[in-house]
Amino acid sequence: EAGVTQSPTHLIKTRGQQATLRCSPISGHTSVYWYQQALGLGLQFLLWYDEGEERNRGNFPPRFSGRQFPNYSSELNVNALELEDSALYLCASSLNLDQPQHFGDGTRLSIL
Amino acid sequence: AQKVTQAQTEISVVEKEDVTLDCVYETRDTTYYLFWYKQPPSGELVFLIRRNSFDEQNEISGRYSWNFQKSTSSFNFTITASQVVDSAVYFCALRETYNNNDMRFGAGTRLTVKP
Numbered sequence: 001e002a003g004v005t006q007s008p009t010h011l012i013k014t015r016g017q018q019a020t021l022r023c024s025p026i027s028g029h030t031s032v033y034w035y036q037q038a039l040g041l042g043l044q045f046l047l048w049y050d051e052g053e054e055r056n057r058g059n060f061p062p063r064f065s066g067r068q069f070p071n072y073s074s075e076l077n078v079n080a081l082e083l084e085d086s087a088l089y090l091c092a093s094s095l096n097l098d099q100p101q102h103f104g105d106g107t108r109l110s111i112l
Numbered sequence: 113a114q115k116v117t118q119a120q121t122e123i124s125v126v127e128k129e130d131v132t133l134d135c136v137y138e139t140r141d142t143t144y145y146l147f148w149y150k151q152p153p154s155g156e157l158v159f160l161i162r163r164n165s166f167d168e169q170n171e172i173s174g175r176y177s178w179n180f181q182k183s184t185s186s187f188n189f190t191i192t193a194s195q196v197v198d199s200a201v202y203f204c205a206l207r208e209t210y211n212n213n214d215m216r217f218g219a220g221t222r223l224t225v226k227p
Contacts, residue, residue, distance in 0.1 A: 033215065043203065043217040056214060088155060100147060101215065103157035 002027065004104035006091050012110045013081050021076040021107045025093030031055075032074040033094075033101055034066060038087035046089075049074055078109070086111045115139065116206050118218035125194055126226050133189045133221045135204030141165075146180065146187045147205040151220070157203070163187065194225045 005024045013019050025032050034046040045058040049068035057064075063079040072093075078085055088108050092101035117136045125131045137146065148160040161171060163180050171178050175192045191198055204218040 035217075042219040045214055045216070058214075090157065092157075097209070098145075100159045100162045102159060103149075105154070105156045 006104035023091030029093035033092040035090045115216040116218035120221045122222045124224045141208040145207040149203045152200040
């Protein structure tokens, strides 16, 4: 069974640009979660999607947004990139709320 | 307010030593879940264990064991006879059911096992 897959592996952008990160959950998982892991700040919850709807979002500005597609894959969009957006962005999926989240390898976003 | 506290930022041990990683959490919820994840240098978070708030039985899986104590709001993780491959950052996490099921991670403990 394939795990959670994320693309791209690395993404280099400049300030002010927009970035799109993609995530495919484990087959059968309907919930997708996004986290930001910035250096020295641990994992910060960004967004949770379930059945195509945004269920919850963390304490991030509106320029962080996303969506979930009918096949349960998801995109994270970050607009007006700032230097502090440089981080590892991790996607996770779960079968339901009772089950653990399984993580992908992440997308490392670097802002120059 | 910090939900999950991993007071040990870094721990270094020599191979075959036992090591305990501490995790203290806070919640007003009566139904919640606790997790441990391992993040090796490759970066992917690997799920280790999940515990719900109604199950205080300790668990052992090979060299890994977990001690859940609701009275002290702790969920500690012990590695027995540590190995170099255990070197990683370990995260404890709490998922509350009242708070829209937010998953809150601790800051992580970096474990280095030296040969």
